[in-house]
Each structure stands twice: as structure tokens, then as C-alpha cells.
Amino acid sequence: MTQPNKSRSGKIRSNAEDMVRFTMANFVDKEIIPVATEYDNKGEFPQHLFKKLGKMGVFGIRYPKKAGGSGGNTTLYCIAMQELARGLLSLAATTAMQCLMATNGLYLYGTKKMHEEFLYPALKGDKMGAFQLTEPNAGSDLSAVRTKAEKTRDGYVINGMKTWSTSGPKADFHTVLCQTDPSIGLRGLAFFLVPASTPGFSYSKPFDLLGTRTSAISEIYFKDCHVPVEYRLGKEGRGLGVLLKILSEIRIMTASLALGLHRAAMDDAIRYCKEREQFGKPISKYQLIQAKIANMAVNLEAGQLMVDKVTHMIDQGKECLNLASMAKYFTVESTCSACDEAMRIFGGYAYSMEYSVQRYYRDNRFLLSGGGTHEVLQTTIAREILSR
Structure with missing residues (x-):
């Protein structure tokens, strides 16, 4: 088990980096490693461990306390991810997304009501988020994004699909990259928050994977999904x-x-x-x-x-x-x-x-x-x- 750094007197140094590593290493050794093989063999996500990580404040580690986070930073976040990956990579990857891509736009651009409904529960582990970027013909080439958000009088209607969506079948809300104006390419991109309860939202059967087998990864479909204008995360064209x-x-x-x-x-x-x-x-x-x-x-x-x-x-x-x-x-x-x-x-x-x-x-x-x-x-x- 990883030990925190010690002074010459043998006392544990109380700096945040050592304490995060020590705490996460303890959790991994006692809670994750003993069951990792079992969950991988079953291809089942360890939801109870995900919940425990939420209660420990891991999901909010890089967010300030005023936003419901733990008041940490990127260094502490990455230390926590290192230790989790030592135990079970699929759980670590899902946690990493919950801490960053799935919630960052919501934190920066969401309204107070959106924070109360989605962000705060996500940082506590009561809700799960997902990040929707990749499409069959749009991975590294974001100019090829075809999922479209068409502006209406009171919001946007989203149509299209995403693939290789980590936590797609399990997430309560999704941060989705859409094209608002195909004629201007990259300058038309924008992110939107799409709750899984939105009419027209659906997903495929989870993929049968070579590795990270406890992750739920699937395709995601949007058919006339209406979202209010405040669910656009950032300005139109700034995706x-x-x-x-x-x-x-x-x-x-x-x-x-x-x-x-x-x-x-x-x-x-x-x-x-x-x-x-x-x-x-x-x-x-x-x-x-x-x-x-x-x-x-x-x-x-x-x-x-x-x-x-x-x-x-x-x-x-x-x-x-x-x-x-x-x-x-x-x-x-x-x-x-x-x-x-x-x-x-x-x-x-x-x-x-x-x-x-x-x-x-x-x-x-x-x-x-x-x-x-x-x-x-x-x-x-x-x-x-x-x-x-």
C-alpha cells in the first residue's frame, strides 16, 4: 500500500497531496482490489463503490467548496485518479469523467437551478453524468460533428447520435457537443445539457468490451430532444x-x-x-x-x-x-x-x-x-x- 511521506521524526506530513494519496490508497487496497476481478468477470459496474466515492468527496475534488466541491485542484484530482486506476481502471475512468468532462460545463455555465438539480447531486454521487463528443465519423475531427441543435423560439431541438459513450446507459444527464450551424463548421459547435429523462433520448445495448469491462459504454440517440435555452453550456459557436x-x-x-x-x-x-x-x-x-x-x-x-x-x-x-x-x-x-x-x-x-x-x-x-x-x-x- 502507498504510504504518505514522513519527516525524519517519522511523523506523517500533513500536506494535502500526501493525505489524498494515503486516503485513496487505503480505499483502493481495502475496498476495490478485493472485488475488482469479480466485477470485471461479471462485466458489472460496482455502483456501491461509485456511491462511496461520492460520499468521500472525490467527485468534487477539483471544484470549490462554494459550488459543493471539496476545494481541491487538478493535482489532487490526478493523484486520486492514479490510485483508483491502480485498483480498477474502469471505475477510475468513470470517476474521472464524473469529476471533469461530465460536470465542468455545468459548473461554469449552468444556472443556480441547474446546479441544484444536477451538479450538487452529481458531486455527492447521487446522480451520474456523461460526456458526449464522439460520433461514428467525428472523433479527432470535430468539424465532422453531425448531431444538430436547431434553435427554436424557446430553446433547441437536438437530433443525432453519439457513440463510445462511457456511462451512457446509466447517466442521469449528458453534456453533449452539437452543431448549431453546419455551414460554419467548428464555429457552429456548442455544448448542451441533456437530461436522460428528456423525451426522444435513448441508448443502445451496452457494448461487449475487450477491456474496462465494468464500464457501461453504448451509443446514444437524440430524436427531437427539446432543451431550454439555458441548457446551452456557454455561448453558441464556442463549443x-x-x-x-x-x-x-x-x-x-x-x-x-x-x-x-x-x-x-x-x-x-x-x-x-x-x-x-x-x-x-x-x-x-x-x-x-x-x-x-x-x-x-x-x-x-x-x-x-x-x-x-x-x-x-x-x-x-x-x-x-x-x-x-x-x-x-x-x-x-x-x-x-x-x-x-x-x-x-x-x-x-x-x-x-x-x-x-x-x-x-x-x-x-x-x-x-x-x-x-x-x-x-x-x-x-x-x-x-x-x-x-
């Missing part, structure tokens, strides 16, 4: 700007999820290689196994330094989108490698569903697309550097 304001946070959050999964794979590999004996000694004594562990540890430490740098820059109000993109790219690629190496260390046993290492190997694929595909990230990172 891309709303997204860009939190894009650094989205990418560093994804990097944080990767760090947690990386640590889980490495910890299991270390434990196993010390126990497994071949030719009269633990396989941890063999140089090739040591090399794998060394590479995992170096990449984990490097990724942690990158994430810490970016989260502190965000909390200081500094622009760091390219650094966040680098951190997301590096940590996720390193985690994919770590999960693969852990599988190799486990050998034939890695092929058994009895060991969690196979879950890490499957779950890490989820991170490759979230927050931007790596092919797109490499292009944008290079363009920024070459433009200097």
Missing part, C-alpha cells in the same frame, strides 16, 4: 473553446490513469517474480527479468515527473497543452509496454483469468484513444515544436 479550456486536464487525467495501471502491473510483476522459482532460484535473480523490472520502474518514475509538472502548471494557470499531450503519449505507451512485460514475467499463468495481469493487459488499450489518439498527438506535438 470548441469550452473543450480546449479543459483539454490539458483531460489529457493529464488520462496520463494519471495510465500511471495507476502501470504501477498495478509492476507491483504484481515484482511480487510474482520474487515468488516464482525456476532452476532452483526465484526468477527475480535472472538478469533479463531484472531488466524488465528496471524499465518499468524508470518509465513509471519519468511519467510521474511529467504528470506532476503538468498538474502543477495547470493549478498555476499556465498554458501547457503540448506538455500535457507529451505526458499522455509517454505514460500510456509506457503503460502498454509495462503491461506486456508483466504478462511475459507471469509466463503461462498470465493467460489465466485467475491473475489480474491479464486484466491490466486488456484495460490498457482503452487509454490509447481517450484524450486523443497517439497518431494525432504525435502530429500536434511535432507541429507545435516545429512552429517555434
Whole structure:
């Protein structure tokens, strides 16, 4: 279990970062890890753990207390996500969305009534939110968004569909990116709040997934869904700007999820290689196994330094989108490698569903697309550097 930093006298330092990590590590070790395999095998979302996280104040960790939050920041948010991902990535990803994408627009642009009806219950874990961005032909290319919000006398009528919606079948409300004027492309985008109770709202059967199997992910459909004008989150045509304001946070959050999964794979590999004996000694004594562990540890430490740098820059109000993109790219690629190496260390046993290492190997694929595909990230990172 992760321990908080201690002074030379042995007393626990009382800074917020240590306490968040210590509290979340305790929760993960006692509440999540013992049941993670069971829920993954069943493909069932651990709703009771989601509720507990709400009561702990995790969903509001990056929001001020006056908004019903916990008064934390991006650094504390990402520390919490690292620990949760160490236990069960699908629960961590759902929590991460609840804390950020599903509620941020509502917090910034929602009315007091909307806060009371949706935001405050969401931060307590009494309601679940979802974020609707991706469409079959619109992922990285947001100019291809076809879900349309047509203005009426008293609001908007939304028609279209979204796909790969995390928590789509379970969410009580949805933050949805729509096109208000297809003739002007990106300048016509806007976000809207759509309660799941809205007539015309529906969803597909949840997808059967390779990894993150406890997540409920589906397609979402909007057929003549009417929402009042105040449910538009931000000005019409400013949807891309709303997204860009939190894009650094989205990418560093994804990097944080990767760090947690990386640590889980490495910890299991270390434990196993010390126990497994071949030719009269633990396989941890063999140089090739040591090399794998060394590479995992170096990449984990490097990724942690990158994430810490970016989260502190965000909390200081500094622009760091390219650094966040680098951190997301590096940590996720390193985690994919770590999960693969852990599988190799486990050998034939890695092929058994009895060991969690196979879950890490499957779950890490989820991170490759979230927050931007790596092919797109490499292009944008290079363009920024070459433009200097």
C-alpha cells in the first residue's frame, strides 16, 4: 500500500497531496482490489463503490467548496485518479469523467437551478453524468460533428447520435457537443445539457468490451430532444473553446490513469517474480527479468515527473497543452509496454483469468484513444515544436 511521506521524526506530513494519496490508497487496497476481478468477470459496474466515492468527496475534488466541491485542484484530482486506476481502471475512468468532462460545463455555465438539480447531486454521487463528443465519423475531427441543435423560439431541438459513450446507459444527464450551424463548421459547435429523462433520448445495448469491462459504454440517440435555452453550456459557436479550456486536464487525467495501471502491473510483476522459482532460484535473480523490472520502474518514475509538472502548471494557470499531450503519449505507451512485460514475467499463468495481469493487459488499450489518439498527438506535438 502507498504510504504518505514522513519527516525524519517519522511523523506523517500533513500536506494535502500526501493525505489524498494515503486516503485513496487505503480505499483502493481495502475496498476495490478485493472485488475488482469479480466485477470485471461479471462485466458489472460496482455502483456501491461509485456511491462511496461520492460520499468521500472525490467527485468534487477539483471544484470549490462554494459550488459543493471539496476545494481541491487538478493535482489532487490526478493523484486520486492514479490510485483508483491502480485498483480498477474502469471505475477510475468513470470517476474521472464524473469529476471533469461530465460536470465542468455545468459548473461554469449552468444556472443556480441547474446546479441544484444536477451538479450538487452529481458531486455527492447521487446522480451520474456523461460526456458526449464522439460520433461514428467525428472523433479527432470535430468539424465532422453531425448531431444538430436547431434553435427554436424557446430553446433547441437536438437530433443525432453519439457513440463510445462511457456511462451512457446509466447517466442521469449528458453534456453533449452539437452543431448549431453546419455551414460554419467548428464555429457552429456548442455544448448542451441533456437530461436522460428528456423525451426522444435513448441508448443502445451496452457494448461487449475487450477491456474496462465494468464500464457501461453504448451509443446514444437524440430524436427531437427539446432543451431550454439555458441548457446551452456557454455561448453558441464556442463549443470548441469550452473543450480546449479543459483539454490539458483531460489529457493529464488520462496520463494519471495510465500511471495507476502501470504501477498495478509492476507491483504484481515484482511480487510474482520474487515468488516464482525456476532452476532452483526465484526468477527475480535472472538478469533479463531484472531488466524488465528496471524499465518499468524508470518509465513509471519519468511519467510521474511529467504528470506532476503538468498538474502543477495547470493549478498555476499556465498554458501547457503540448506538455500535457507529451505526458499522455509517454505514460500510456509506457503503460502498454509495462503491461506486456508483466504478462511475459507471469509466463503461462498470465493467460489465466485467475491473475489480474491479464486484466491490466486488456484495460490498457482503452487509454490509447481517450484524450486523443497517439497518431494525432504525435502530429500536434511535432507541429507545435516545429512552429517555434
